[in-house]
Amino acid sequence: MLLEVKGLRAGYGQTHVLHGLDFVVEDGGVTALLGANGAGKTTTLRAICAMIRTEGEITLNGERIDGRATEDIVRRGLAHVPDGRGTFMELSVEENFRLGAYTRRDREVQADFERMFGMFPRLKQRWKQQAGTLSGGEQQMLAIARALLLRPKLLLLDEPSFGLAPLIVQEIFGIMRRIRDEGGVGILLVEQNANLALELADRAYLLETGRIVVSGPAAEIRQDESIRRSYLGY
Amino acid sequence: MDGLAHQVIAGIATGGIYASVALALVMIYQATHHVNFAQGEMATLSTFIAWSMVQAGMPYWVAFFGTVVVSFVIGVLVERILLRPVQNAPVLTHVGVFIGLLLIVGNLTGWVFGYTTKVFPTPFSSEKPIMGGLVSAHELGSTAVTLVVLTLVFLFFRYTSLGLAMRAAAYNPRSARLVGVRVGWMLALGWGLAAAIGAVAGMMVAPVVFLDPTMMLGILLYAFAGALLGGIDNPSGAVIGGFAVGVLENLAGAYVVGTELKLTVALAIIIGVLVVRPSGLFGRVVTSRV
Numbered sequence: 001m002l003l004e005v006k007g008l009r010a011g012y013g014q015t016h017v018l019h020g021l022d023f024v025v026e027d028g029g030v031t032a033l034l035g036a037n038g039a040g041k042t043t044t045l046r047a048i049c050a051m052i053r054t055e056g057e058i059t060l061n062g063e064r065i066d067g068r069a070t071e072d073i074v075r076r077g078l079a080h081v082p083d084g085r086g087t088f089m090e091l092s093v094e095e096n097f098r099l100g101a102y103t104r105r106d107r108e109v110q111a112d113f114e115r116m117f118g119m120f121p122r123l124k125q126r127w128k129q130q131a132g133t134l135s136g137g138e139q140q141m142l143a144i145a146r147a148l149l150l151r152p153k154l155l156l157l158d159e160p161s162f163g164l165a166p167l168i169v170q171e172i173f174g175i176m177r178r179i180r181d182e183g184g185v186g187i188l189l190v191e192q193n194a195n196l197a198l199e200l201a202d203r204a205y206l207l208e209t210g211r212i213v214v215s216g217p218a219a220e221i222r223q224d225e226s227i228r229r230s231y232l233g234y
Numbered sequence: 235m236d237g238l239a240h241q242v243i244a245g246i247a248t249g250g251i252y253a254s255v256a257l258a259l260v261m262i263y264q265a266t267h268h269v270n271f272a273q274g275e276m277a278t279l280s281t282f283i284a285w286s287m288v289q290a291g292m293p294y295w296v297a298f299f300g301t302v303v304v305s306f307v308i309g310v311l312v313e314r315i316l317l318r319p320v321q322n323a324p325v326l327t328h329v330g331v332f333i334g335l336l337l338i339v340g341n342l343t344g345w346v347f348g349y350t351t352k353v354f355p356t357p358f359s360s361e362k363p364i365m366g367g368l369v370s371a372h373e374l375g376s377t378a379v380t381l382v383v384l385t386l387v388f389l390f391f392r393y394t395s396l397g398l399a400m401r402a403a404a405y406n407p408r409s410a411r412l413v414g415v416r417v418g419w420m421l422a423l424g425w426g427l428a429a430a431i432g433a434v435a436g437m438m439v440a441p442v443v444f445l446d447p448t449m450m451l452g453i454l455l456y457a458f459a460g461a462l463l464g465g466i467d468n469p470s471g472a473v474i475g476g477f478a479v480g481v482l483e484n485l486a487g488a489y490v491v492g493t494e495l496k497l498t499v500a501l502a503i504i505i506g507v508l509v510v511r512p513s514g515l516f517g518r519v520v521t522s523r524v
């Protein structure tokens with residue numbers, strides 16, 4: 001099992017947001033975390049990479065990571081594209097790439113840059129440009145590229161479709177499909193657009209006010225009209 | 235005409251000192267959004283350390299590089315021991331720590347080395363007058379040293395992976411952690427670098443102003459004026475600002491207000507910048523939507 005979460009509780013100050021979550025993410029493949037606004041999806045991702053205080057067990061590749069510092073968790077193979085994307089707006093696309101590979105000491109970094117250009121040709125055209133001047137879609141691509149350059153085993157994505165035009169969303173999801181099919185990296189995807197997410201995902205968890213209310217294969221959840229009506233609203 | 239040229243050249247030489255200290259201030263400001271009031275005092279202490287090494291019979295350049303290393307370590311330790319515990323504390327806590335640091339380092343220096351003014355050696359001397367006596371060997375040498383330091387700092391931040399990580403940690407600590415940068419250590423390294431740059435500035439200015447525990451007091455003010463003039467969030471701006479303040483101060487001292495009132499020029503620049511253009515000449519104007 002790539003990621004195992006047991007009894008995860010977290011919140012902000014006195015406010016508890018997550019009330020004991022149990023879920024797993026398998027090697028390779030996509031796991032979707034769905035739910036309405038305020039259900040605790042973003043908080044779950046923040047809790048996994050120790051951006052907030054947590055209680056409960058989190059295991060990455062058999063190793064406990066709860067209680068460790070964010071940078072140490074990242075160095076163990078977890079990449080996070082947070083809400084707001086985590087891009088260094090003041091720096092160039094090139095520098096964002098270099099930072100993505102900051103922890104790596106192997107010789108394949110340049111080859112991975114090329115691989116990213118293959119996936120995101122537009123970023124190559126913007127190479128020397130300041131990241132803050134990119135369009136929303138390009139910034140999302142940069143954020144995903146930056147995260148992949150870490151060569152993670154697990155990739156957390158927080159609403160990659162947020163604020164983007166439908167055509168760009170299609171493009172981003174196409175890229176995620178490609179990442180899934182190439183294998184080697186498990187994805188935990190938080191998404192408002194449940195329909196798109198369920199199309200891409202293998203498994204899904206449905207979150208409601210800090211508790212998991214439904215879990216199962218994505219295809220089944222997609223078929224289940226009552227779940228769709230009561231939780232996903234489409 | 236020679237007089238004017240001489241004043242400008244002397245201004246550039248002291249401007250280099252201001253530029254270095256301004257850069258040290260801006261480096262820490264960028265990473266923490268606080269101005270280290272004790273930057274000058276720390277540089278004075280470093281200069282005294284260099285002085286003792288020279289007194290002990292070490293060759294000048296050995297003492298010089300030894301001091302740079304020792305100062306770097308002191309800077310790192312100050313951050314780790316004094317600043318790290320208060321890193322999330324309110325602004326006034328930081329102001330308190332900086333003022334405490336200023337008083338402690340200043341008085342410690344006086345207590346250990348005494349308050350009598352000392353002569354500090356310069357490694358630069360020339361038999362023949364340079365450019366017809368327009369510029370002294372020390373002015374030329376210290377400007378060269380300053381430019382070398384500034385260039386090295388620039389290259390470090392622009393081209394090395396560690397420099398890039400330090401910039402990332404300063405701009406966006408949260409995102410920096412997400413790519414595996416150890417943000418706490420980057421801050422400590424920044425303090426070490428700033429202290430080392432300050433040490434060089436102290437050693438270069440001491441032969442001119444003579445060495446005593448309050449040596450850097452005025453210089454810190456000029457440096458601060460330079461940093462504000464160039465833009466407190468812009469390292470290259472601060473360097474240009476430092477040089478500009480050096481030249482302005484010298485010209486104003488020679489032709490306008492006289493040497494007695496020179497320090498007033500720094501204050502006038504500080505107030506002028508804050509009133510007319512708070513972000514400085516090259517600073518970023520931060521606007522945010524609410």
